[in-house]
Amino acid sequence: MTKTVLFWRHGQTDFNVAGRFQGQTDVPLNDTGRAQAKQAARLLAEFGPGLIVSSDLSRAAATADSLAAFVDVEPVRDERLREAAFGEWEGSTRAEVAETWPDELAEWASGADVAPPGGESRSRSGRRAADAIIEIVRSADAETIAIVAHGAVLRGAAEILVEMNGTGRLGVLGNCGHGEFVFTGTNWVLRSWGASSR
DSSP states (O other): OOEEEEEEEOOOBHHHHHTBOOTTSOOOBOHHHHHHHHHHHHHHHTTOOSEEEEOSSHHHHHHHHHHHHHHTOOOEEOGGGSOOOOGGGTTOBHHHHHHHOHHHHHHHHTTOOOOOTTSOOHHHHHHHHHHHHHHHHHHOOOSEEEEEEOHHHHHHHHHHHTTSTTOSOSOOOOTTOEEEEEEOSSOEEEEEEEEOOO
16 A cells, blocks of 8 residues: 655754754744644645654654644654754754864764764664654554654655665755655655745
8 A cells, every 4th residue: 555654843942943952852842833833734634644653752742743633643652753862962052062072063064974972873863763664654554644753863764765875965854844755565755855834
């Protein structure tokens, strides 16, 4: 059975506004993020998802709940969909990180597959999320599935699924931006990326 799989990034947080690495720190949606989630949920509800699976971090969970309210589906939480761990960089801006780890930040920012101190590399976090999504989609009875998570892991997983090897070639989805895939049972086809309700 062919399935439609929506990748949906959570709404805005105060860390997003401040340009801070969030990673697996549990930062909630701010007022703008809650409004974004509600607006985008109206659009995504038109796809009629029969299954909603989100990261268990509150910003993704609350975003998923906004869609669940429109389609009357109980969302499932899955910790494998958490954002990439940024280790010692979490809570800091790029400028702050550059004060202590200028070489490491420059290498990471260049697209190299390196891990921040105490964190995960792009390939590791992308593979974690991709493996979870493959398992979720293959086992689901629903024809349309919404995966609600975070910018870095959604991009990494998307690139792995379409055999771009998690190399940072796709842009990171904006807050409450989404992508649409078709899973044929053997192949992943990217139909759109970066769509927004705004």
